[in-house]
Amino acid sequence: MRAETALREPSMDQLIAILNEIRPGQNFSGAENFFDQGLLDSLDLTALVAELESRYGVFIDVDEIVADNFRNLAAIKTILARKGVNL
Numbered sequence: 186m187r188a189e190t191a192l193r194e195p196s197m198d199q200l201i202a203i204l205n206e207i208r209p210g211q212n213f214s215g216a217e218n219f220f221d222q223g224l225l226d227s228l229d230l231t232a233l234v235a236e237l238e239s240r241y242g243v244f245i246d247v248d249e250i251v252a253d254n255f256r257n258l259a260a261i262k263t264i265l266a267r268k269g270v271n272l
Contacts, residue, residue: 200261203240207232213258220252230255237261243268 197214204213204225211224219225225233233255234245245264254264265271 197258197262200258203233203236207236216257218256220256225255227252233261237265241265241268241270243270 201213204211204219207229208225213219213224216222216224220230230250230252234250237243238245243265245268249264253260255261
């Protein structure tokens with residue numbers, strides 16, 4: 186049970202690692218808007234959603250898959266919290 190909980194409780198470092206797998210070499214921790222700043226694009230958003238769903242066992246509804254919900258680390262933290270995953 187403890188290992189399962191650890192998988193569902195990502196740290197900010199884990200989120201940054203996921204983002205770096207999708208788009209290596211970017212400064213995600215200091216960015217205000219990944220999309221406006223050119224760090225991610227719409228294809229990256231699709232990859233990010235798939236990875237978050239897979240890694241944390243959540244389902245992100247198609248209506249929630251908008252750039253604003255994934256624009257920075259705080260926004261990702263918020264959507265994951267709504268799914269029961271706390272940072």
